Amino acid sequence: MSAIAFIALDTEEVRALQNGAPDANGQTPERHISDGDGVPCRHCQRDVGKGEAYLILNYRPFPALQPYAESGPIFIHAEPCERYAATSETPDMFFKNGRRYLIKGYYANDRIAYGTGTIVAPEDMEKAAARILERSDIAYVHVRSALNNCYQLRIERAG
Known part of the structure; x- marks a missing residue:
């Protein structure tokens, strides 16, 4: 099975957003205060604590506009x-509140590889992602919330 690495959002990109750079919609990120329940940061891969400020923004995890x-x-x-260090271990945050995730593979041209999408429990994510990445035509895997389809992070081959 392929060795994998969980890849969080890039720090330079996150710092720009934290400093008011526009999101994928061209809007300034909205600032809110967390109630401590279900506000997962895509950079550090931890939930934003109760009373901490967070940003909500539109994110497009692709380098260019295209249909997918x-x-x-x-x-x-x-x-x-x-930033969450690239590691082969599923982030602890994923195991909270019975969360489930949609994972799916993408080709190098950033198009979805149909037939790779699957809903997984956190404890099954590493093996399921590694199976998808065994295909030589798959460049990476995205992890999204199974309930709301929100982007979580990217999984790549380690090394």
């Missing part, structure tokens, strides 16, 4: 946080 370049809402801490 999905975008949607995500959360990040409003203040700088440390």
Whole structure:
């Protein structure tokens, strides 16, 4: 099975958004205060704590516009946080509240590889992503919320 790495949002991109750069819709991210329930930061891969400020913004995890370049809402801490280190272990945050995830493979041209999409529990994510990445034509896997389709992170081959 392929060795994998969970890849969080790039720090440079996150810092720009935290400093007011426009999101994928060209809007300034909205600032809110967390109630401590279900506000997962896509940079540090931790939930934003109760009373902490966070940003809601539209994010497109693709380099260019094209028919498969999905975008949607995500959360990040409003203040700088440390990026989640690329690792082969599913982030702890994924195991909270019975969350489920949609994972799907993409080709190098950023198009969805039909037939790769599957809903997984956090404890099954590493193996399921590794199986998708065993296909030589798959470049990476996206992880999204199964309930709201919100982007979580990217999974690549390790190394």
